Amino acid sequence: MNVYFENITLTTDTSTYKTNLHIIDGIIVHNSSDISPKKNENTKIIDGTTLTCLPGLFDMHVHFREPGQEYKETIETGCNSAANGGFTGVLCMPNTAPSIDHPAVVEYINSKAKGNIVDVYSSAAITVKREGSTLTPMRQLHDAGVLMFTDDGSCLMDSQLMRNAYDYASDFDGLLSQHCEDHQLTKNFAMNEGAVSEKLGLKGYPTVAEEIIIARDIQLANFCGNRRYHVSHMSTKGGVHLVSDAKARGQRITCEVTPHHFVLTDSSIEQYGTNAKMNPPLRTEEHRLALIEGICNGTVDCIATDHAPHASHEKVVDFSSGANGITGLETSFALSYTTFVSSGLISLSKLVSLMSTNPRSILQLPSISFEVGSSANVTIVDTNIEWEIDSKKHLSKSLNTPFDGFKVFGKPMFTINNSQMYTCNL
Ligand SMILES: [Zn+2]
Missing domain, CATH: 2.30.40.10 (Urease, subunit C, domain 1)
Structure with missing residues (x-):
């Protein structure tokens, strides 16, 4: 070169x-x-x-599906998608099969990603098999290079276990993150709970299900000694306020928002069907605008895609049975640029912080030098x-x-x- x-x-x-x-x-x-x-x-x-x-873009929320679901994506195809979308680094979520709950799985992913143009980092589960009952060997996983702990896809509901996780991770100042969903409030959901779900007769997922967990985890993070905590794919106005208040109190709380949550609303599912089905679901315009405001005023730290590949047989089905999630790596920069920079809401420098500097800093990766x-x-x-x-x-x-x-x-x-x-x- x-x-x-x-x-x-x-x-x-x-x-x-x-x-x-x-x-x-x-x-x-x-x-x-x-x-x-x-x-x-x-x-x-x-x-x-x-x-x-620009400094290389970083996506701190991707699902590369390997090991276990290589028919959807592999580390190789995921990296190809990332490079094509302009990303030089990604953080993989642990809901693989087996899940990333043991250093051997981290080593397997590292071996598959070796030599790639894209730097592939791993998050690991907080609990074994992401089942919410036993903590993973977090210290060993940290030593194996894991940058964040989350049971993404599932939410750790047990407050005592979450408290233990904060205490355990405090030894190495580990970063905990959650897919914030009170599962008791979202059973069999198909979409956001509101006027559109009522009209379509689909089971709803209320915004409070997200906010309850964000609030609890922020309180626990403070109680356990100002621990580091990151809210994954935040989708609600209440979430923005909770994070904003915690930051104002000096808590080490960060959060990410996906392009689909600031571009689309729950009405979009009438047009796009299961390709607009995800978890957390698309919300109403009120929430979409609150996320945009949170990005503009600095409450939201980064844009992450939640890149979630699914095979067509999992999406070309009726809405209720469709798999949750959409791909995102090859559309993220343009959707973000169009929504925020072309429109004059923020500068390109601010977008760089949202898509490169901040995710790297949250994960304590070295900054990029020119x-x-x-x-x-x-x-x-x-x-x-x-x-x-x-x-x-x-x-x-x-x-x-x-x-x-x-x-x-x-x-x-x-x-x-x-x-x-x-x-x-x-
Ligand atoms: Zn998630």
């Missing part, structure tokens, strides 16, 4: 400037408005006039292009997205990491 981006805009979470960026064998050898002295006939020159270079001599970990986008999402071009093994045909702005063009360069094809 010997690539030279001439006259490119470089945007980080704190600055934006024009530069010439020269990368050789994965190392940044030049980053300045002068001409690179190392440029020669072997250098591939790319006109950067319409391009913007200093000469650093390894290049970058996403190059074209913010001037309006384009149409086409799931036929997606590299995920599954095609369950409601966003096919959406007109969006901001297109990932190149993903560079681990001495590899990938040309996105979206």
